[in-house]
Every structure is written in C-alpha cells, then in structure tokens.
Amino acid sequence: MTTIPLWLIVNPASGSNSEAAVAALTAALAEGGHAPSRVLRIPADDLPTRATLEAANVATLAIFTGDGTVNAQVARLHGWSGQVLILPGGTQNLLAKSLHGDVDAPTIAARLGRGELHAMRRHAVETSAGHALVEVLAGPGATWADVREGVRDMDLSSIASALGEAVRSTAGGAAVRVEEPTLGKPEGYRAVRIDADDGTLTLDGYDAQDWADLAAHGVSMLVKRDFRQGPHEELGQAEAVTCASDEPIALMIDGERRDGAQRETFRCVTLPVEFLASAAATS
Structure with missing residues (x-):
C-alpha cells in the first residue's frame, strides 16, 4: 500500500487545532517518513477535489479537523484511489475515535510511520442532504x-x-x-x-x-x-x-x-x- 506523498489539511477554527498541535503532528509525520508535501489551511485554502489530488499524485490525504469539515472533504473524494487519514482535530472527533480509538493525532501519525494502519471502506447514512x-x-x-x-x-x-x-x-x-x-x-x-x-x-x-x-x-x-x-x-x-x-x-x-x-x-x-x-x- 502506497502512502507517500501525503497532504495535510488543518483548520485553525477546529477544537483541537493550534499552531503547537499542528507542529507536533507534522513532526510526528516527518519522523515516520511521511512529512507533508503540502499543508492546506481551511478556510484560507480550498478543500482539494479528487482531480486535484490525482493531478498531484497524492497517495494519502490526512485531515486534522472536526467531523463537519471531514464530511465536506470526503464528499469530494468519491472514487479516489488514495487513502484518507482522519486525525482528531475537532471537539468530538467521533470518526477519528471510531477508526483509531481515543488517541491523539501524533500517536496515529506514529502508527502510520510504523506501517500499522490498514485501508478499509466505511458504511455511511445516505440522506437527501x-x-x-x-x-x-x-x-x-x-x-x-x-x-x-x-x-x-x-x-x-x-x-x-x-x-x-x-x-x-x-x-x-x-x-x-x-x-x-x-x-x-x-x-x-x-x-x-x-x-x-x-x-x-x-x-x-x-x-x-x-x-x-x-x-x-x-x-x-x-x-x-x-x-x-x-x-x-x-x-x-x-x-x-x-x-x-x-x-x-x-x-x-x-x-x-x-x-x-x-x-x-x-x-x-x-x-x-x-x-x-x-x-x-x-x-
């Protein structure tokens, strides 16, 4: 499973985001051989589309935001061949907890570096919205x-x-x-x-x-x-x-x-x- 290159999305308005938290996360990613080749800061930067990631040959999109921003981003990626890494960057972080347990973002980044993560599909609730x-x-x-x-x-x-x-x-x-x-x-x-x-x-x-x-x-x-x-x-x-x-x-x-x-x-x-x-x- 190819996981490099990696892009990282952060949202300063999310509950767990801060300059110190982002720095700790990027350091943990770099230590495991996954230093972000690009960091997108929402809302100053637009959420990337599937076409944008494919054009840049991105293998992993790490999302360090709350559940709402995660939802908006994943909706843009249907059919993408890369993998999405959800990190706890909001207040509830229910999706991150479901995928990784109640651990912080650097811990998940370390698991990625050690090759301890696996790719999977998830069920979702389809609604009119x-x-x-x-x-x-x-x-x-x-x-x-x-x-x-x-x-x-x-x-x-x-x-x-x-x-x-x-x-x-x-x-x-x-x-x-x-x-x-x-x-x-x-x-x-x-x-x-x-x-x-x-x-x-x-x-x-x-x-x-x-x-x-x-x-x-x-x-x-x-x-x-x-x-x-x-x-x-x-x-x-x-x-x-x-x-x-x-x-x-x-x-x-x-x-x-x-x-x-x-x-x-x-x-x-x-x-x-x-x-x-x-x-x-x-x-």
Whole structure:
C-alpha cells in the first residue's frame, strides 16, 4: 500500500487545532517518513477535489479537523484511489475515535510511520442532504447544533439566542415519526438519531417530556459534547427507513445543520473512499 506523498489539511477554527498541535503532528509525520508535501489551511485554502489530488499524485490525504469539515472533504473524494487519514482535530472527533480509538493525532501519525494502519471502506447514512459518516439527528432536536456553533466560537450572544431557539424548537416543534418500517412510538420523537456503524442503520429516539429532559439534552450537547449521551430509547435496526413529520425535518449531519423535507428516507451505503484505520480500533 502506497502512502507517500501525503497532504495535510488543518483548520485553525477546529477544537483541537493550534499552531503547537499542528507542529507536533507534522513532526510526528516527518519522523515516520511521511512529512507533508503540502499543508492546506481551511478556510484560507480550498478543500482539494479528487482531480486535484490525482493531478498531484497524492497517495494519502490526512485531515486534522472536526467531523463537519471531514464530511465536506470526503464528499469530494468519491472514487479516489488514495487513502484518507482522519486525525482528531475537532471537539468530538467521533470518526477519528471510531477508526483509531481515543488517541491523539501524533500517536496515529506514529502508527502510520510504523506501517500499522490498514485501508478499509466505511458504511455511511445516505440522506437527501449528503452522506453522514458518523450520524444523523433528525427532528427539532437538531437545532441544538446551532448552540454548539456558538459554544465553539465562544460567542455569548449567539449562544443565548441559539439556546432559546433550541429549547423552543425541541419543546414545540413537530415530532418525527419512523414510518417505514414502523419503529418506536407512533406519535414520534423530538429527534431520531441514525448511524451505520454496524453495517446497517441503528436508530435511537430522543424525547423531551419536561424541562428536566430538555436540560439533560442540553448538558449532553454543550458539556459532554455528545447528544447521544442524553436520555433516549433504542428503536432498532433497518437497511433503510423513512421518517415523516408535519413540518420540514431539521437535520444535523456529522454535527452540521441541514434542512430536510417533511418525509426523509435514510439508507445504509458503503462509501467509495478508502480510510486508513488502526487494527485495534476496527478489529
């Protein structure tokens, strides 16, 4: 498996990015024989396309950003013959943890240098607004993503405004029902979370019966940085599901807000992209 030359993408606005962190990562890559031949800094530099990487004969694209930027980059690489190395450069880093375990970027770089990573394809959730590499949250609860944006930027006015809107939307927005196949409560949920980690869709339902539930969801998003840790109900698994609501369904795809229709179909697919993974995390 060819892994050189390597390009590196960093995002100074992401949670784990700093000049010191980028320097430590590039040093670790260089020590293992993978010194980046080019470093792209988002958003000053554009995300590279498959054609750009092919023209430069890049073998490995290392992405040291959060899950949202990773999602946007991978969407540009479908069909590329190189490998993508996901590094924990954001706040949650759920994809990096899935591929490598809960370790830092220099540790993963060292594994690359020792030849300890292998190429693999990953399942994803196909939606009308793109693929989710980690998860989709569908329903009024997806508006909590707007609060997280304010927290990330430490913008107090944005946090206050988004927090109020998230509480109102979660409490009063139209519920989302899982209709095909029928799963969970017929009246639906404040949010339905969907992932494809097990090679099929796995669904959880989130509700907010009172202010205590709303607070629990908020703590999970703002403090624990993981909505999945809030109170929820396991709904089951399926290859594809259709969700419906009386209003357009708000979506959060890999932490980024999107707008859906009143009926949304989600499918489990295999992405045409190869990721480098640590054996211990994926065995």
